[in-house]
Amino acid sequence: MRAAIIQTFQLGHTYDRRRWLFRDVNLVIEPGDFVFLTGPSGAGKTTFLRLLLRELHPTEGQVLVMGQNLRAIPDARLYRIRRQMGFVFQDFRLIPTYTVLENVTLLLRLMGVPPKEQRQRAIRTLQSVGLGGLWRSSPPALSGGEQQRVAIARAIIHNPKILLADEPTGNLDPEMSLEIMRIFVRINASGTTVIVATHDDRLIRMVGGKLYAIERERIQWVDQRPINPSLLPTEVL
Amino acid sequence: MKWLYTWLAILQFAWMNLKRNRMTTGVSSSIIMVVLWLFGGWLQASHWLDTWLRPYRESFILYVYLMEGADDGQRVAVERWLHESPLVRTWQFISPAEARRRFVEMFPEFQSLMDSLQTNPLPAHYEVRLAPERVEAQSLRRLAASLQRLPGVAGVDYQQWWVERLATLFRVVQWGGLVVGGVLAVMALFTVANVIRLSFFARREEVQILSLLGAHPWHVRLPFYLEGVLLGLLGSLLAATLWFLSLQGANWYLRKLTMAYWSVQVQLPVLYSIGQWILGAGVILGLLGAVLALWMMRAEGTA
Numbered sequence: 001m002r003a004a005i006i007q008t009f010q011l012g013h014t015y016d017r018r019r020w021l022f023r024d025v026n027l028v029i030e031p032g033d034f035v036f037l038t039g040p041s042g043a044g045k046t047t048f049l050r051l052l053l054r055e056l057h058p059t060e061g062q063v064l065v066m067g068q069n070l071r072a073i074p075d076a077r078l079y080r081i082r083r084q085m086g087f088v089f090q091d092f093r094l095i096p097t098y099t100v101l102e103n104v105t106l107l108l109r110l111m112g113v114p115p116k117e118q119r120q121r122a123i124r125t126l127q128s129v130g131l132g133g134l135w136r137s138s139p140p141a142l143s144g145g146e147q148q149r150v151a152i153a154r155a156i157i158h159n160p161k162i163l164l165a166d167e168p169t170g171n172l173d174p175e176m177s178l179e180i181m182r183i184f185v186r187i188n189a190s191g192t193t194v195i196v197a198t199h200d201d202r203l204i205r206m207v208g209g210k211l212y213a214i215e216r217e218r219i220q221w222v223d224q225r226p227i228n229p230s231l232l233p234t235e236v237l
Numbered sequence: 238m239k240w241l242y243t244w245l246a247i248l249q250f251a252w253m254n255l256k257r258n259r260m261t262t263g264v265s266s267s268i269i270m271v272v273l274w275l276f277g278g279w280l281q282a283s284h285w286l287d288t289w290l291r292p293y294r295e296s297f298i299l300y301v302y303l304m305e306g307a308d309d310g311q312r313v314a315v316e317r318w319l320h321e322s323p324l325v326r327t328w329q330f331i332s333p334a335e336a337r338r339r340f341v342e343m344f345p346e347f348q349s350l351m352d353s354l355q356t357n358p359l360p361a362h363y364e365v366r367l368a369p370e371r372v373e374a375q376s377l378r379r380l381a382a383s384l385q386r387l388p389g390v391a392g393v394d395y396q397q398w399w400v401e402r403l404a405t406l407f408r409v410v411q412w413g414g415l416v417v418g419g420v421l422a423v424m425a426l427f428t429v430a431n432v433i434r435l436s437f438f439a440r441r442e443e444v445q446i447l448s449l450l451g452a453h454p455w456h457v458r459l460p461f462y463l464e465g466v467l468l469g470l471l472g473s474l475l476a477a478t479l480w481f482l483s484l485q486g487a488n489w490y491l492r493k494l495t496m497a498y499w500s501v502q503v504q505l506p507v508l509y510s511i512g513q514w515i516l517g518a519g520v521i522l523g524l525l526g527a528v529l530a531l532w533m534m535r536a537e538g539t540a
């Protein structure tokens with residue numbers, strides 16, 4: 001077994017100390033994994049992803065990301081580990097007053113990347129999600145699927161080692177959903193660990209990968225299948 | 238190079254905050270302007286009073302007259318007292334003979350009168366020069382009283398009472414101005430803090446996203462500090478301009494009123510130094526306002 005990229009120990013979380021979303025979760029996710037996390041609405045999928053980002057501290061237990069215990073990282077150094085991750089929010093969370101380009105380069109700007117390089121990288125990344133021509137647009141003027149893909153571009157532009165996506169196809173038709181999955185599979189094929197939270201079983205069946213489900217206060221390992229080859233980028237085949 | 242781009246991005250972010258909220262930016266920088274304009278006036282007034290009073294205060298002399306039979310031990314006690322007082326800059330012992338010499342030198346017409354006297358009526362005394370920056374009416378009175386009580390001291394005398402009275406009065410006015418200024422400054426501080434808070438709330442979503450994407454905490458915070466500094470700078474630039482214009486205006490008015498007999502004398506170095514004080518105060522005000530805003534938000538648990 002390779003060293004885990006994400007590992008949890010007796011992880012448990014409850015918001016109100018009455019109802020536990022999950023408890024005693026011991027998960028190992030390896031580098032390069034393509035993971036689906038499923039469960040009914042309100043099960044705690046978003047919560048689990050937020051724990052991985054340390055947007056929240058778990059009620060109990062530990063989360064290790066790339067060997068680092070999130071609880072032990074001081075606030076001022078959290079950014080280092082977050083830069084290794086990309087996050088696609090359930091509700092996109094694009095900034096409406098910025099252009100697509102500005103949304104996508106949000107982090108690069110602060111990282112001191114020269115403007116020209118920012119632009120090149122942004123346009124390349126937007127092209128990779130099929131939005132090459134839209135960098136000047138404003139997010140509210142885009143369709144749901146387009147906004148979703150801008151959000152994905154923002155999450156992957158800094159080449160994260162881990163990509164977390166929360167219900168990335170929630171607002172999309174099946175065709176567009178598959179298109180998004182194709183993007184994720186391609187990112188995964190380049191070595192990025194991908195974790196997708198979704199309750200779209202059809203999608204999960206179509207894509208493959210490792211499947212975990214939140215059920216009865218546990219996060220259970222359900223299934224593991226190879227990635228559907230028809231989704232893989234042709235050059236990898 | 239990298240840090241330069243980062244700073245540029247941060248500056249841009251801060252500038253956008255100010256630009257986006259033109260209304261609050263305008264109102265708050267006007268408040269800062271008024272406060273700093275008053276501050277400039279206060280500095281100028283203090284400077285004028287100081288230069289006006291200085292020659293009087295520099296030449297201020299305290300006389301300690303000794304009794305006729307004062308012995309060396311008593312003189313040593315007086316000198317030790319003078320030596321230890323922080324108010325005293327220098328002192329000189331004037332013997333009766335020396336006093337007489339000086340008197341005659343100053344008033345030659347009394348030469349024959351002095352010669353006709355059997356004894357020297359002028360007592361031995363100390364001429365004490367005081368440190369003008371330390372002197373005010375109360376400490377002076379206290380020093381005089383202490384000297385007066387020493388054995389062998391016949392009396393303590395000082396003219397120019399009024400100078401000290403006036404200086405003290407001015408100092409009170411000056412302090413009063415400082416207190417009023419302090420209240421105004423606190424007002425301006427809270428204005429800045431609220432502007433920063435508003436722009437923080439306006440961009441809260443963005444701040445949160447940035448932080449989740451992996452922006453350094455300082456990258457997220459700095460634009461708001463910078464916004465405060467820019468706001469302070471804006472207000473102080475306006476204040477400095479207004480200050481300059483109002484000096485010109487006052488000058489014009491005074492000359493017109495007195496038919497060019499009087500004018501407002503402003504030396505360029507003073508103007509520059511007041512300008513610097515205004516700008517410096519503006520920057521500090523802005524920065525402190527931002528610090529206050531982030532501190533307040535942390536206390537409220539919103540940041």
Ligand SMILES: Nc1ncnc2c1ncn2[C@@H]1O[C@H](COP(=O)(O)OP(=O)(O)OP(=O)(O)O)[C@@H](O)[C@H]1O
Pocket residue numbers: 015016021039040041042043044045046047048090167199
């Ligand atoms: N900040 C919060 N404070 C209190 N309760 C919360 C908070 N966030 C989520 N919850 C509750 O925790 C439970 C799990 O929420 P979560 O968003 O993780 O579910 P989910 O699996 O992502 O659901 P969905 O599929 O609808 O997105 C829900 O019952 C929700 O009401």
Ligand SMILES: [Mg+2]
Pocket residue numbers: 045046047090166167
């Ligand atoms: Mg959710």
